[in-house]
Every structure is written in structure tokens, then in C-alpha cells.
Amino acid sequence: MKKKxxxxxxxxxxxxxxxxxxxxxxxxxxxxxxAQRWHVITVNRPASEIAGTADLPAPxxxxxxxxxxxxRPAPGDKGTEIAARLIAIExxxxxxxxxxxxxxxxxxTQWLIETGEVLSPDKPPSTRTTLTSLPIEIATRRAKGxxxx
Amino acid sequence: xxxxxxxxxxxxxxxxVPDPQILNDQDMIIKVRLSxxxxxxxxxISGYIPAMRSGDVIGHEFMGEVVEIGPDVTKHSIGDRVxxxxxxxxxxxxxxxxxxxxxxENGNTNPAITEMMWGQHPAGLFGYSHAMGGFKGSHAEYVRxxxxxxxxxxxxxxxxxxxxxxxxxxxxxxxxxxxxxxxKEGDVVAVWGCGAVGQMAARAAMLLGxxxxxxxxxxxxxxxxxxxxxxxxxxxxxKDDIQAELRERSxxxxxxxxxxxxxxxxxxxxxxxxxxxxxxxxRVLQTDRPHALREAILACRKGGTVFNLGVFVGLIDKFPMGxxxxxxxxxxxxxxxxxxxxxxxxxxxxxxxxxxxxxxTHPMSLDDGPEGYDLFKNKKDNCVRAVFQP
Ligand SMILES: NC(=O)c1ccc[n+]([C@@H]2O[C@H](COP(=O)([O-])OP(=O)(O)OC[C@H]3O[C@@H](n4cnc5c(N)ncnc54)[C@H](O)[C@@H]3O)[C@@H](O)[C@H]2O)c1
Ligand SMILES: [Zn+2]
Ligand SMILES: [Zn+2]
Numbered sequence: 001m002k003k004k005x006x007x008x009x010x011x012x013x014x015x016x017x018x019x020x021x022x023x024x025x026x027x028x029x030x031x032x033x034x035a036q037r038w039h040v041i042t043v044n045r046p047a048s049e050i051a052g053t054a055d056l057p058a059p060x061x062x063x064x065x066x067x068x069x070x071x072r073p074a075p076g077d078k079g080t081e082i083a084a085r086l087i088a089i090e091x092x093x094x095x096x097x098x099x100x101x102x103x104x105x106x107x108x109t110q111w112l113i114e115t116g117e118v119l120s121p122d123k124p125p126s127t128r129t130t131l132t133s134l135p136i137e138i139a140t141r142r143a144k145g146x147x148x149x
Numbered sequence: 150x151x152x153x154x155x156x157x158x159x160x161x162x163x164x165x166v167p168d169p170q171i172l173n174d175q176d177m178i179i180k181v182r183l184s185x186x187x188x189x190x191x192x193x194i195s196g197y198i199p200a201m202r203s204g205d206v207i208g209h210e211f212m213g214e215v216v217e218i219g220p221d222v223t224k225h226s227i228g229d230r231v232x233x234x235x236x237x238x239x240x241x242x243x244x245x246x247x248x249x250x251x252x253x254e255n256g257n258t259n260p261a262i263t264e265m266m267w268g269q270h271p272a273g274l275f276g277y278s279h280a281m282g283g284f285k286g287s288h289a290e291y292v293r294x295x296x297x298x299x300x301x302x303x304x305x306x307x308x309x310x311x312x313x314x315x316x317x318x319x320x321x322x323x324x325x326x327x328x329x330x331x332x333k334e335g336d337v338v339a340v341w342g343c344g345a346v347g348q349m350a351a352r353a354a355m356l357l358g359x360x361x362x363x364x365x366x367x368x369x370x371x372x373x374x375x376x377x378x379x380x381x382x383x384x385x386x387x388k389d390d391i392q393a394e395l396r397e398r399s400x401x402x403x404x405x406x407x408x409x410x411x412x413x414x415x416x417x418x419x420x421x422x423x424x425x426x427x428x429x430x431x432r433v434l435q436t437d438r439p440h441a442l443r444e445a446i447l448a449c450r451k452g453g454t455v456f457n458l459g460v461f462v463g464l465i466d467k468f469p470m471g472x473x474x475x476x477x478x479x480x481x482x483x484x485x486x487x488x489x490x491x492x493x494x495x496x497x498x499x500x501x502x503x504x505x506x507x508x509x510t511h512p513m514s515l516d517d518g519p520e521g522y523d524l525f526k527n528k529k530d531n532c533v534r535a536v537f538q539p
Pocket of ligand 2: 187188189190209210235318319
């Protein structure tokens with residue numbers, strides 16, 4: 001009986017470990033996929049105003065050779081699509097970090113083109129660090145670098 | 150400065166927090182004169198709105214006086230009396246230009262959180278969790294107003310503070326339900342919930358030409374107020390058979406437009422309520438309780454529209470998709486697109502067509518914030534809106 005329980009427990013642990021490894025592989029695959037794909041914003045300006053990369057504000061251009069950019073009119077009078085993807089990541093850079101930089105640069109580009117400024121989060125904060133606040137702290141620290149963009 | 154902060158589930162405290170600052174050239178700072186509670190705050194207090202942190206300043210329905218302006222603010226001057234929309238929107242992205250202000254691309258400084266939950270991020274909101282940008286709320290002495298030219302509106306001299314206050318959130322929300330629900334001349338409209346939002350939706354439906362407006366709740370004092378101040382017919386769901394009454398009062402067809410102004414903490418009589426609450430506590434089986442939404446879908450006439458104003462956050466169970474599909478209904482919902490309605494609402498307030506001052510049942514000092522929320526949450530002492538004067 002005891003042996004059975006042990007065996008069952010062992011199976012559970014092995015099963016759990018397999019799930020953990022699988023989800024780690026899935027997350028890495030997702031990062032690799034995201035690192036290769038195009039990330040696109042649509043800004044509310046006619047394509048005639050954003051003819052080439054020279055018309056873009058600083059954030060995307062500052063990523064230099066790391067990215068490739070495409071600009072095209074959005075269908076249905078929705079403005080202009082600005083697409084970017086990573087093409088060269090520094091050898092010592094984690095693809096996740098490079099992706100966060102790209103997403104943030106795209107979001108800041110939209111802010112600058114549409115409103116002229118990047119909206120600042122409210123500060124100084126009035127919040128306190130508590131036992132359970134860590135996940136939200138991390139999520140807000142990376143709020144522009146993550147997401148579905 | 151002094152502010153009312155969320156400190157944990159069902160916990161609020163009046164605290165000292167740093168004064169707001171101008172952080173963008175389009176910002177201004179206002180000194181708050183009146184700041185109201187709202188049903189949405191209750192969902193935060195009960196812990197259903199994700200990404201709240203201890204110390205967050207809550208409150209989003211407010212008006213006040215301009216005390217500082219950023220260099221790019223052109224429409225406001227120091228000393229102006231303004232009402233501020235609860236939704237932080239840039240006024241210039243594609244969504245804002247198409248009057249969908251609560252879908253603004255540039256109002257939320259934490260876009261990733263809601264993108265992961267909902268696929269895309271909506272606009273920012275004052276005092277409404279870090280998922281909506283983490284902006285400090287209005288239950289405070291001062292508030293920073295981003296995009297001030299687009300979200301703050303000068304109050305006409307004829308409109309007093311107490312009336313203008315509700316142009317911030319509840320009046321535009323109610324108006325949106327009736328307007329985007331497509332209410333037109335001769336319609337029969339049913340409204341679930343007789344809080345400020347439901348009352349404003351009922352009044353909007355009348356002003357848009359509805360023939361009959363029928364409002365539903367269980368608190369007699371709220372039903373009385375709806376009847377007396379708004380002029381709608383009322384039904385008490387603890388006493389009346391709502392589905393039968395609505396059919397009878399609409400020639401057997403069902404209401405043309407059904408407006409839900411209740412949200413994710415809806416109540417329902419009987420044991421069923423406990424069952425739904427239990428499921429909600431698991432946060433897995435469902436996160437939101439949709440009783441009023443279900444009722445609205447069942448009641449609505451074939452080909453009619455259900456507009457959902459009540460706040461929902463995540464998942465609901467037993468959604469009557471069969472009724473929606475086979476009756477050919479349209480279901481719409483939104484956080485309020487206030488900026489498109491506020492100037493018109495202020496005009497209607499000035500002309501006396503839209504009355505809101507009665508909603509402020511409990512004017513209080515900010516120091517009494519926790520008590521105000523106790524009255525409002527537990528519907529004590531005939532409370533409809535507790536309003537703080539910092
Ligand atoms: N869409 C928006 O932008 C927006 C803006 C403001 C508020 N809201 C939401 O609107 C809802 C109402 O807000 P409020 O400030 O009027 O809240 P409130 O708490 O004052 O009123 C809600 C009313 O609903 C009633 N109710 C509960 N269950 C019901 C049921 N099954 N049938 C009929 N009535 C029922 C309650 O008795 C109460 O009177 C909330 O969910 C709030 O979050 C949405
Ligand atoms: Zn509200
Ligand atoms: Zn916008």
C-alpha cells in the first residue's frame with residue numbers, strides 16, 4: 001500500500017516536472033516566435049505625413065540596426081501602419097529584453113505622433129509594498145514592454 | 150495632501166499621500182470641490198477589479214477648480230470651475246476621433262496588463278487600479294488631469310457644483326446606454342438597477358423619446374427616487390414577476406431596448422444567489438455574477454438591443470447565448486465614452502432638462518470616506534451617492 005502511494009507520489013512529481021519543462025519550452029518558443037515576427041501599430045495620421053523612417057520620432061530610430069521598419073497606409077482611413085521587427089540582437093542580449101525595448105519604442109512612437117508627448121504614469125506613488133504586491137509591481141514596471149503588441 | 154485610499158479588500162483609510170505634480174505639458178492640477186462614490190468603486194473594494202495596490206487613491210466622479218496648468222493647456226485657466234470625465238483619453242487617436250473615448254490608445258500607461266486579459270488595452274481611468282493606468286483618484290484634495298484640454302470641461306455659470314458633478318461619470322454613462330442602445334421615439338425601455346447610473350439611463354431614454362421607461366431594483370427608497378425624480382415606472386424584483394410585467398407593459402413584445410446598470414455583483418433572490426456567489430469566490434468557475442444581464446437578454450423583444458453599462462471584469466457562467474442568437478438581439482457594452490456627451494449634458498443641465506443634484510444623498514467630509522462607503526455599499530440610510538468635500 002505504502003509502496004503504491006510512493007509510486008503514485010513519484011509519478012505526480014515526475015508529471016509536474018514534465019508540465020513545468022513543457023511550459024518553459026512553450027514560453028521560450030513564444031519568445032523566439034515574437035522575436036522574429038512583425039510588431040505593428042496604427043497611428044492616426046495620413047500616410048502622406050509619414051513618408052519614410054526619417055519622419056518617425058526618436059524611440060524607434062534609436063534602436064538603429066537592431067530593427068527593420070516598414071511604413072504603409074492603413075486601409076479604410078485608419079491612418080498609417082508602422083511595423084517593426086528585430087533583425088539583429090546583440091550577442092549578449094536576451095531576446096526578451098530586446099523585445100521589450102521594441103514594444104516600448106513602438107508604443108512611445110504612437111504617443112509622440114498622436115499626442116506630441118509620452119504620457120507619464122502618475123508619480124510619486126502613494127502605494128506600499130505588501131506581501132502580495134510583487135506581481136503587480138513587476139507587471140507595471142514592464143507595462144509597455146510586454147502585452148500583445 | 151489628504152486622500153482616501155484602498156488598503157485591502159473591504160478596507161479603506163484616509164491617509165497622507167504626496168501632492169500631484171504636472172508631469173506632462175498637457176496636464177493640469179485641480180483642487181477637488183466634490184468627489185462622488187460610484188458603483189464601480191464597490192467592485193474594487195470587494196476585490197473584483199484586478200491590479201489594486203495598498204495605498205491606491207480611489208474615486209473618479211469629480212469636479213473642482215483649476216489651480217495649476219501645464220504649458221500646453223489652452224482651454225483652461227487658473228480659477229476655472231471644471232468637471233472632469235472619469236475616462237482619460239487623448240482626444241486625437243483613431244478611437245477618440247470616432248467618439249470611442251474609453252477605447253483611447255493613449256490613455257493607459259500600463260497597456261500590457263489589460264492586453265493580456267482582453268486582447269487590447271482600453272483608455273485610462275482615474276482611481277481605478279493599475280490595469281487602467283494606476284492614476285490616482287479624486288477622493289483627494291488635488292488631482293493631476295492628463296490631456297486637460299480634452300477631458301476637462303468648463304461648467305456653465307447656471308449649473309451648480311452638485312449638479313455638474315454627475316456630468317463626470319454617471320450621467321454620460323446612462324446617456325451612452327440609451328444613445329448607443331439606439332433608443333428612439335416610441336420605444337419601450339427597461340433599465341435594471343436604480344443607482345445613479347440606472348437613473349441617468351432612464352432619464353436619457355425619456356429625453357430621447359421613449360414612450361415608456363420601466364426601471365427595476367429591490368430597494369424601495371431607490372425605486373421611489375426613480376419614480377419621483379426621473380418619472381419612470383418601477384418594478385421590484387423581489388415582489389414582481391419581472392419577465393411577465395415587462396411583457397404585459399410592452400404589448401407582449403418585450404422592451405425594445407434593455408439597459409443593464411447593475412454590474413458584476415448583481416443580486417438575485419433565493420438560494421441561487423448563494424450558488425452564484427460561491428462560484429464567484431473560486432475565481433475559476435466565474436469571476437462575475439450576471440443575473441441582471443441574463444434577465445435583460447430574456448426580456449428583450451426579438452431584434453432588440455441590450456446595452457450593458459454595469460462593469461464586468463472577467464468570465465461569467467450560464468450566458469443565455471441561445472436567447473441572444475435565436476431572438477436576433479444586438480448586445481453592446483462599454484466603459485463610458487463621456488467626452489462625447491459632457492458638453493451636451495452640461496447644456497441640458499443648464500436648461501433644467503437633466504436633473505442630477507438629488508443623487509447626492511450624503512454630502513460628507515473626506516475624513517468620513519470609509520463611513521460614506523459603508524453607507525453606499527450596504528445601501529444604508531437611503532444612500533444613493535455619498536459625496537466627499539475635501
Ligand atoms: N460603463 C461605465 O462606464 C460605468 C460607469 C459608471 C458605473 N458603471 C457601473 O454601473 C453599475 C451601476 O453603478 P451605480 O453607481 O449606479 O451602482 P449602485 O450600486 O448605486 O446601483 C446598483 C443597483 O443595482 C441594483 N441591483 C442589484 N442586482 C440587481 C438585479 N438583479 N436586478 C436589478 N437591479 C439590481 C442594486 O440594488 C443597486 O440599486 C456598476 O456596475 C458600475 O460599476 C459603469
Ligand atoms: Zn463610475
Ligand atoms: Zn485617444
